[in-house]
Amino acid sequence: MSQPSPSPESQPPDQPPELRPQPPSAGPPASSARLVQTLAQTWQFLQPVLLRQSIVLLRGTIQLLDLGLNRLEAVATDKGVSTTFATPSFWLKLQPFLHQLWQQWQKLLGFLRSRLPDRFQTWSDPALTGGVAALLVLFFWITSALIPDHPSAPVAPRPLPVAIAPAPLEPVAEPEPVVVPSPVAVEPPPVPAAPELPPPPEPEPVVELSPEQARIAEIQSQFNQVTDTYGKGLLAELQVNFAASRLRLQLDNHWYDLNTTRQDQLAQELLQHAQDLDFNRLEIVDSQGDLVAREPVIGAEAIVLKRRLV
DSSP: OOOOOOOTTTSOOOOOGGGSOOOOOOOHHHHHHHHHHHHHHHHHHHHHHHHHHHHHHHHHHHHHHHHHHHHHHHHHHHTTOOOOOSSOOHHHHHHHHHHHHHHHHHHHHHHHHHHSOGGGTTOOHHHHHHHHHHHHHHHHHHHHHHSOSSOOOOOOOOOOOOOOOOOOOOOOOOOOOOOOOOOOOOOOOOOOOOOOOOOOOOOOOOOOOOHHHHHHHHHHHHHHHHHTTTSTTOEEEEEEETTTTEEEEEEOGGGGGSOHHHHHHHHHHHHHHHHHTTOSEEEEEOTTOOEEEEOOSSSSSOEEOOOSOO
């Protein structure tokens, strides 16, 4: 049985293309995905460039500092100024602070590394530090490029001219004569005499060190660098006997606060440094003069004799 065909009146009229319903399009999610992909590609492109430029910048800074140090030492040598001091230099005093600052920075890097994607968590601390420095440089460079140096001040509108009628002139009264009294002579107060200043103090004479004293001061400075990493002021006294090739180091009681591993490491570093300075015998004593470590008879490891304060 055939179906009745719809009449022309029941069919919907043709609509223009702009009024026809359009299928829904994926708008914001696709745009966000493209933006994330673009940022990831940009970072992959900028990452090696920033690392390379950071390494070049650090190397250039080191070379400039080395060149400046050589020139200053040459000028000091020409003028006869000694570059060796008996007391630790400012850099040696600054090293513990820099060491603590680096330890705090490593903790901060650990926190940052845990928030980064997996592929950045395998970076070493120097590489991650260079990346952070490069991002800061890029941020300040972009900020300085976007912000103008001198912001334009708002221009106030120019007021329109207003016609002012002239005020009527009033008669001016003649001034009365002023009687000026005759000046009275005033004696100036006596000027107090300037107090006598004491003579300036004489400068203290500069004590020149003998070659042997300068050598001992240099050795003490080198061993201070080794012991300060285990405790500030750990090295109390240093005695040198060049004829017997013997070196005697006196440590304070902070030696007993170190654990066994740290004591072995400190004794081995002191032994290695003494051997580098051509000392055959090494004696490490505490503040009471008790022997706590010495050089080995057989082998290359330092022998620790006393670890705890009895």
